[in-house]
Amino acid sequence: MFPQRRRVALTEGFSWRATRLGIGMFCTAVLIFLILPTLLVVPMSFSATSYLRFPPSGFSLQWYHEYFKDPEWVSATLFSLRIACLTMLASTVIGTMAALALVRGRVPGRETINALLLAPLIVPHIIVAIAVYLQFAPLRLTGTTVGFVLIHSALAVPYVVIIVSVGLTRIDFSLEMAALNLGASRLRAFLEVTMPLIMPAIAAGAVFAFLASFDETIVSFYISGVENKTVTRKLFEDIDFDLSPVIAAVSTIFVVVTIGLALLGRLVKTRTGETTAV
Amino acid sequence: METSLSTHDVTPSATLEAAPSQTDLTAGVFSQRGQLPAVTSLVLIAPLALLLGWAFFMPIAKLLFQSISTPTWTLEHYSRLIHEPLYMRIIMRTVLISLSTTLAALLLGYPIAVLMTRAKGLMAGLVAACVLVPLWTSVLVRSYAWIVLLRRNGIINNALREWGLIDQPLSLLYTEGAVLVAMIHVLLPFMILPIYSTLINISPDLTKAALNLGASEARAFRTVTLPLSLPGVFAGCLMVFVLALGFYITPALVGGPRTLMIATLISQQATAFLNWPFAGAISLVLLLLSLGITIAFKRLLRIERMVTGV
Incomplete structure (x- = not known):
């Protein structure tokens, strides 16, 4: 150079x-x-x-053996996985719909919405945690799957909207126009032309949403129940309480899973860039 | 190594703004450039608005409202925050630690960002891994590692004793120094990546021109590369400072109860003392600090972008 x-x-x-x-x-x-x-x-x-x-x-x-035979670790892990999968599903659908409206639609106050959308990424999570606890506790939503998926989706959906919006602006819009010209309905044109083109962006958004939920610690710490706690809450408690090497084993699994997913997300995103670059 | 390390990894706002508007010749035939009708748009965006409105904005608004309306209309929680020296000290400590973290991250991170643009082959992969692996590793795991390193019979103390450098273990954990080191570690990638993404976009021809005109490599860097990389420096500093202000996990685990910061104070007031209105008042201070700085600096960033044309 x-x-x-x-x-x-x-x-x-x-x-x-x-x-x-x-x-x-x-x-x-x-x-x-x-x-x-x-x-x-x-x-x-x-x-x-x-x-x-x-x-x-x-x-x-x-230590791995101990992790897999401890019912508390196993149930916390399964609960985290369930929350993360449902969050991924909810925020990918909601986020993709919103991205369509923001990029292709007529939305009043688009700038304001774009700015507000960044709030979940900027507002410190401790504030979200105690605010959400105050909102959820009277409704008995703490420690429930619904409660977790709601707040995790709110925190994860901006990633999906941002990534899918970028994907949408990069694809050639005239392809969808051609489909409409040839008599396809708007829905069919979207499903058969646009959707396959932005699929890599949607997939990348989904991976990031999964990670955002699986890795989320502070809000999960506050709204976990006695029965339903996430693996991050269990980790937090155990690190603060005793430092058994089981934590090192769980941490290693955690590192491998997150790095694997992040690499996957990056791979898909890179492919988006290649396939849609005009 | 990879140009896919694009800005929307770290600065989502920039990419949203950079999105080009659709202008298509064939589009005129259809409803205004093929835009979705207003009703469809509203239906598509409604779930997002409901979700964020109900699960995110409403709880925060309620929490902040509580701080002025409980038990009656009052500003007592805010006056307590201002008049009790302990709380002001915690706020000052948080700002100070955040500033130190930002400065240290800049000094440590800038050379690494430069290295990332120049390294090739295996070296490039190694450097990228060193920056990205910590970024993708849970903050919990990294705090755990720091505790194992720093505690009384931890790795550092044991090593120092074995080498005969100390007799008694040093108390390293639960100090401001420990929080600072762990926070710098967690936030360093957020400094490196924005600087890297501006550096990689600076044309190497500019440096070559400076060198051809007789500048030394040091001077070329100082007068060409450094000024052009300032937008990335600002973005990195902004991101690290704002994240540091609201940091919870690391101060809670590595700092212990003696090294309270704003975020751990909020948590303590809410869970240990069940003083939700006061927690709300501190939250407002933290929120105003974070949002105020983001908005103020964002304007600066845009001006920078206009001036440099990057």
């Missing part, structure tokens, strides 16, 4: 090389700082000892 660099390095000699070395060491240190905590958790989850130390001694899968 910078073919001139070598010449400069030659003329300025030692001080330039020293500076480069310094910058290189600084960057390496920062990168280690960034990745170290994540890399620490994974080996700890395979340790054979019950207390946490690094480097871990021995290798065992006992």
Whole structure:
């Protein structure tokens, strides 16, 4: 990228090389700082000892075994998965509909709606958490699937609207026009022409919505019940209470699942860019 | 490495605004450029409005309303917030920690963003992984890792003792320093990515021109690259600062009860003291800080974009 660099390095000699070395060491240190905590958790989850130390001694899968046979962890995980799937479904449908209206429709106050849509991404979640608790508790919605899906969808739907809106503005609108010209109804033109074209964007939005729900901690902490608690709430409690290596095992599973999904979302999104780039 | 690291990963607002309007020649035949009719549009957007209205905006409005209407119309909760030195101290601490986090993230993050634009091959993949893996790892998991590192018989204390550097374990956890380090770690990717996305859009020809005209590489960076990357710097600082202000999980787990910040104070007032109106009053302060700064800086960002044409 910078073919001139070598010449400069030659003329300025030692001080330039020293500076480069310094910058290189600084960057390496920062990168280690960034990745170290994540890399620490994974080996700890395979340790054979019950207390946490690094480097871990021995290798065992006992903490994973303990996780899978503890009914509390299993039910919390299943509950989180159920909430995340339902949230994904609800916010993808609602978000795609809204994106259509915002990009293609005549909506009064479009700018205002676009601005308000960002509020769930900006407002600190602790405020949402206690506000939603106050709203849900009298209605007995705390600790229920409906309650969780409602608030998680509200928090996840902006991602879907934003990603699908971008997808919609990138596709060639004249294709849908052609379908309408040839006598297709608006619905049929949408289902058979537009929908397949924006499918990658919808899929990416769905993945992000799933992640937003599965990863959500603070609101879930407040509206979890004794029976129905999310895996994030259980993690939060256990980290605060004792630091058993089971947490390292759960964390490792958590890291693998989120990174896998995030990569999937990114892959789908990249494909959107390629297939719809004009 | 990948240009798909686009802005809508980190700044959703920018992409919504950047969306080009549809202008199509054939569209005139149909109802105004093929737009959906008003009724259909309203039906399509109604579920979103209901969902956000009922489950998001209404609860927050209620909470804030409580802070001035419980037990009767009163400003007592706000006067308590202002007159009790403890609360002002917590607010000042939060602002200070957020500012320090932002500054530290900028100093640590900028070189990494530059590195991301220049690294190639395996190196590029490694750098991207170091930035993105933490971003995708739950804040809970990362706070857990910091606790394991920093506690009394944690990894750092054990290592220092084994090397004979200390006799007694240092109390590292539950301090402001611990909160600061953990917060910098969590928020650093939010600084790196916006800076990276402006840097990657700066044409390398500009630097080449500066070098050809006799500038040293350092001078070319200072007079060409650095000024052009300022919009990304502003976006990153804005994002890190606003996120830091409202941060809950890390201060709650790594800071403990002694290092309260605004978010943990709200939670404490609501759950431990069941003082919901007061929690509402603090929430309003936090909300005004976050939204005020976002709106103020957003205008600045747009001006920047107009000036530089990026």
